[in-house]
């Protein structure tokens with residue numbers, strides 16, 4: 104009997120899902136040559152679809168030679184329809200486009216953007232243009248710091264949108280903010296030197312620092328971001344890592360007074376501020392606060408990424424460095440991977456230069472604002488005593504439910520029901536202060552998923568009596 108797993112919420116048609124799964128089973132030799140397929144009538148009733156849907160999928164498999172009809176006997180896997188397994192030769196197109204027919208987890212991870220909104224058409228068009236028109240040098244080895252076109256475009260964009268002051272030579276294009284932060288750590292952290300980080304802090308960035316050999320010095324945050332008076336007075340730091348536009352995870356937007364305090368501290372202690380500005384474009388309340396870098400370009404290393412405003416798959420980010428660090432950073436980048444892919448950089452440069460990025464950000468801001476409203480409304484109507492924190496920007500907010508305790512056990516139980524939530528405790532260095540708080544990212548979820556996810560969360564908390 105065939106085992107077909109249908110996802111009725113998927114945008115892939117049921118016919119296509121049936122076709123792909125049977126074809127996959129044949130290619131993987133789970134269905135062997137000569138094996139009989141279920142009758143179309145039998146399969147349609149087992150999986151609850153109309154017979155025509157199954158017939159259409161079978162017709163396609165017949166037309167492509169995967170199966171054959173034997174009169175009055177049925178439909179069978181055709182001879183020679185798959186390669187021997189030891190050749191490890193699963194068909195190319197199957198590997199290229201894995202289907203998404205698996206039941207989907209409603210994943211409230213913070214920082215997942217709406218990848219369904221990626222401007223595929225425009226990006227494709229520009230890629231075609233770049234491949235046709237770009238000078239030959241773009242197809243050769245490039246500068247470790249990135250192509251000049253993108254650095255010039257980015258310098259203008261960052262000045263206009265984020266108040267970043269720099270020459271294009273100070274911009275180093277990297278494989279996302281991840282690589283930028285890794286290289287900065289390698290550059291500035293020597294044995295026994297620590298990095299001050301906000302507490303709680305993103306696990307990904309924390310792991311990058313630890314993996315590069317740094318010790319961490321936790322500095323508490325409140326609803327307005329890092330508390331600079333808690334920075335160490337007598338200890339030499341490599342740098343202070345902050346996310347001032349929308350602290351992760353607590354969502355605070357750092358006030359100008361605290362920004363000034365940070366700069367004063369860095370000057371006095373002769374170290375740097377590393378400013379991660381990963382989702383600052385999405386500010387919903389008030390005007391976006393300009394970067395800290397603009398206050399002191401000699402003391403601040405500014406890090407940005409296109410993972411959130413466009414797509415993490417691009418792997419394009421950047422660091423804006425004080426001029427005296429540029430050469431050393433460029434050398435390190437060369438040793439890591441020579442340079443970031445030049446063709447994508449040129450496409451991105453045109454995308455920004457021709458105004459498509461501004462347009463895309465405007466559109467995404469509306470979409471995220473709407474999703475944020477839906478999430479907040481659902482949360483507040485499901486949990487009367489709940490409070491939402493850090494919602495003025497970004498793609499996530501923190502939900503505080505008095506009386507709740509988000510232990511691993513309850514998180515796993517909720518996950519078993521198809522919903523993934525993220526306790527703030529998981530990101531805290533000093534444990535025990537955030538037990539009733541969870542991060543709820545809404546960027547990558549649909550309206551329906553947000554509603555269903557919150558309903559399931561409520562059901563699970565009520566059922567498991569994890570609330571008083």
Ligand SMILES: Cc1ncc(COP(=O)(O)O)c(C=O)c1O
Nearest residue numbers: 214279280281305381408410420
């Ligand atoms: C705080 C923070 N900054 C930046 C990023 C983006 O990293 P990348 O540009 O490597 O995708 C992330 C990813 O989730 C993040 O959590």
